[in-house]
Amino acid sequence: MRKWISGAFLIALLAGCSSNPQQTAPVEERIPSTSTTPGGNAGATTGGTTAPGVGGTTTGSTGSANPLRDPNNILSKRSVLFEYDSFTVPDQYRGIVEAHARYLQGSRNTRITIQGNADERGSREYNIALGQKRADAVRQLMRVLGVGDAQIETVSFGKEKPRNPGHDEAAWAENRRADIVYSGE
Amino acid sequence: MPRLLRLLIPLVLLAFAPLAARAQLTIEIVGGAGSTVPISIVGFENESNWPLGITGIVGADLSRSGLFRLIDPSGIVPRPARAEEVRLGDFRARGADAVVVGSMTSLADGRVDVRFVLMDAVKQVQLAGMSYAVTPQQFRATAHKIADVIYEKLTGDPGVFSTRIAYIAKQGSRYQLHVADADGVNAQTIVTSNEPLLSPAWSPEGTRIAYVSLENRKPVIYIQSLGTGQRQVLANFKGSNSAPAWAPDGRRLAVTLTKDGGSQLFLINADGSGVQRLMSSPSIDTEASFARDGQSLLFTSDRGGTPQIYRLTIATGAVERLTFDGSYNVSPRASPDGKGFVFVRRDGARFQLAIQDFATRQVQMLTTGPLDESPSMSPNARMVLYAAEQGGRGILAAVSSDGRVKQRLVAPATDVREPAWGPLQH
Numbered sequence: 207m208r209k210w211i212s213g214a215f216l217i218a219l220l221a222g223c224s225s226n227p228q229q230t231a232p233v234e235e236r237i238p239s240t241s242t243t244p245g246g247n248a249g250a251t252t253g254g255t256t257a258p259g260v261g262g263t264t265t266g267s268t269g270s271a272n273p274l275r276d277p278n279n280i281l282s283k284r285s286v287l288f289e290y291d292s293f294t295v296p297d298q299y300r301g302i303v304e305a306h307a308r309y310l311q312g313s314r315n316t317r318i319t320i321q322g323n324a325d326e327r328g329s330r331e332y333n334i335a336l337g338q339k340r341a342d343a344v345r346q347l348m349r350v351l352g353v354g355d356a357q358i359e360t361v362s363f364g365k366e367k368p369r370n371p372g373h374d375e376a377a378w379a380e381n382r383r384a385d386i387v388y389s390g391e
Numbered sequence: 392m393p394r395l396l397r398l399l400i401p402l403v404l405l406a407f408a409p410l411a412a413r414a415q416l417t418i419e420i421v422g423g424a425g426s427t428v429p430i431s432i433v434g435f436e437n438e439s440n441w442p443l444g445i446t447g448i449v450g451a452d453l454s455r456s457g458l459f460r461l462i463d464p465s466g467i468v469p470r471p472a473r474a475e476e477v478r479l480g481d482f483r484a485r486g487a488d489a490v491v492v493g494s495m496t497s498l499a500d501g502r503v504d505v506r507f508v509l510m511d512a513v514k515q516v517q518l519a520g521m522s523y524a525v526t527p528q529q530f531r532a533t534a535h536k537i538a539d540v541i542y543e544k545l546t547g548d549p550g551v552f553s554t555r556i557a558y559i560a561k562q563g564s565r566y567q568l569h570v571a572d573a574d575g576v577n578a579q580t581i582v583t584s585n586e587p588l589l590s591p592a593w594s595p596e597g598t599r600i601a602y603v604s605l606e607n608r609k610p611v612i613y614i615q616s617l618g619t620g621q622r623q624v625l626a627n628f629k630g631s632n633s634a635p636a637w638a639p640d641g642r643r644l645a646v647t648l649t650k651d652g653g654s655q656l657f658l659i660n661a662d663g664s665g666v667q668r669l670m671s672s673p674s675i676d677t678e679a680s681f682a683r684d685g686q687s688l689l690f691t692s693d694r695g696g697t698p699q700i701y702r703l704t705i706a707t708g709a710v711e712r713l714t715f716d717g718s719y720n721v722s723p724r725a726s727p728d729g730k731g732f733v734f735v736r737r738d739g740a741r742f743q744l745a746i747q748d749f750a751t752r753q754v755q756m757l758t759t760g761p762l763d764e765s766p767s768m769s770p771n772a773r774m775v776l777y778a779a780e781q782g783g784r785g786i787l788a789a790v791s792s793d794g795r796v797k798q799r800l801v802a803p804a805t806d807v808r809e810p811a812w813g814p815l816q817h
Contacts, residue, residue, distance in 0.1 A: 319608070328742065329721040329735060329764055330589050330809070331634045332691055332698055334603075334610060335647065335654035335675040338631050342653070360649065361609035362631045366587035387608075 280305040288382040293339045295347050307351035317389040320344050322362040325378035337362030340384045427460040431487035436472035436494035448534035452552040457796025462487040479512045518544045548771045555813040557591040561806035575800050592635045593813045601635035625663050636679040645679035682725045689723035728772035757794045767812045778808040
């Protein structure tokens with residue numbers, strides 16, 4: 207019951223956010239561009255549209271390509287970028303999170319770590335907590351979509367492992383991020 | 392202290408031998424105190440018989456504190472070495488209020504007898520006199536002890552020249568936890584890792600350091616014993632484990648764990664057992680720092696919408712907000728004298744150190760940024776060591792807790808951060 211309420215709350219939050227299209231260029235550059243996703247359409251919230259391609263690949267254990275590494279598969283997209291001081295999964299990354307959630311539901315023995323990150327500004331330890339909050343936001347969305355906690359560990363690198371070592375807005379935008387990493391990767 | 396013009400002495404006081412450990416820290420004094428005690432330190436008798444002298448280190452310690460001004464004794468002949476040989480008038484004429492003389496004598500067993508006296512040139516009395524039988528390898532430590540005695544006699548506060556500091560040095564992609572003397576000399580590598588290290592914290596007795604490592608692709612807290620070099624895991628629970636803070640009794644630590652969801656504060660025994668949740672909040676609670684009496688702890692929380700500093704009384708669970716000005720106040724460190732705490736405040740884009748008094752709630756800004764973080768107070772509460780940035784590189788810096796004295800500790804070609812000032816050595 208509690209889970210359901212918090213899930214409903216989260217969805218309400220996401221719906222609220224959809225009226226705020228993304229603006230920053232660096233964020234747009236990171237938007238997944240696979241044919242099965244809403245792509246770069248800012249504000250798109252059509253959660254179910256990513257299903258077909260993904261589902262087919264995950265069950266095909268005899269298939270030659272690993273869907274997690276296939277650049278044409280949304281599952282190869284692993285990063286969720288966050289707005290400044292924000293801990294809500296932006297709409298344009300929902301498709302990625304949903305795809306991974308479905309993959310995990312179809313593969314109950316698979317474990318992932320969600321690694322949260324923060325930009326370089328401020329206290330190292332407080333940034334560990336901020337990165338954790340971002341990782342937890344991605345986990346919460348996966349919970350809503352039915353993935354059990356046993357499959358997910360959320361951790362934070364704070365500002366310690368920036369993907370972009372720069373010191374400007376573009377670098378910071380890239381470093382406010384949560385990455386999905388599969389066990390064994 | 393009378394309000395005099397702040398002295399700006401852009402002077403490299405210490406230049407250390409090149410054979411010293413790599414990434415040696417060098418201290419520069421960048422600002423002076425309002426008033427200083429003029430002190431004349433006469434080279435000890437026979438001191439030049441050894442390659443490493445003692446009085447030079449004593450003088451460097453004292454002037455680095457910003458509370459002393461060295462008065463050159465050269466030209467006073469014959470050079471006094473014992474109390475009865477000192478003609479205080481000679482030193483008064485040069486403006487010295489205090490005089491140090493001493494001698495060094497080889498002993499039959501190869502050790503050296505080092506003795507000194509400290510005299511008050513105004514009241515014309517001896518304030519201290521000590522002797523030490525030491526090996527030449529102990530000269531540096533002996534000099535720090537002498538400086539501690541002089542500092543305490545003349546200021547009333549314990550000297551911290553014999554203490555040690557810990558910090559993280561980053562060279563390329565390699566991270567090292569170093570422990571060095573308080574003047575940056577004798578740096579030793581305690582831990583080396585290819586993944587980030589952060590948040591070193593000294594145990595109260597100074598024999599162990601807790602720290603956070605990302606070597607397991609997540610924050611895990613370890614405790615390293617300095618004597619044995621042994622390392623144990625303190626906290627490696629599901630999620631992130633970070634922000635270790637020792638309780639004053641050395642038996643427990645406060646830590647931030649996310650194992651039950653969110654960044655929350657827990658107590659844990661120093662052997663990793665007995666994990667106990669301190670509070671339950673839907674917000675971020677982290678960066679604990681115990682008050683001197685161990686009854687309460689300061690921490691950072693965003694429960695009010697922005698990160699601010701709060702105090703938890705452990706026995707009752709009562710929480711009180713301590714910072715109100717500004718939208719970002721983090722990294723509280725309780726003062727060892729129990730009077731207040733130092734912390735980081737963001738003002739616009741600048742991160743600056745500030746100190747707040749518990750009783751008056753007065754806040755004094757100590758630094759001007761732009762990227763000052765990780766404050767750590769000296770055990771006598773007179774200085775704050777912190778991480779700053781200079782030329783795109785991390786350096787350590789120190790500021791007196793009244794904001795008057797400023798120093799930089801610079802290590803060439805190394806990013807230095809996360810300093811932690813160790814306890815008094817007993």
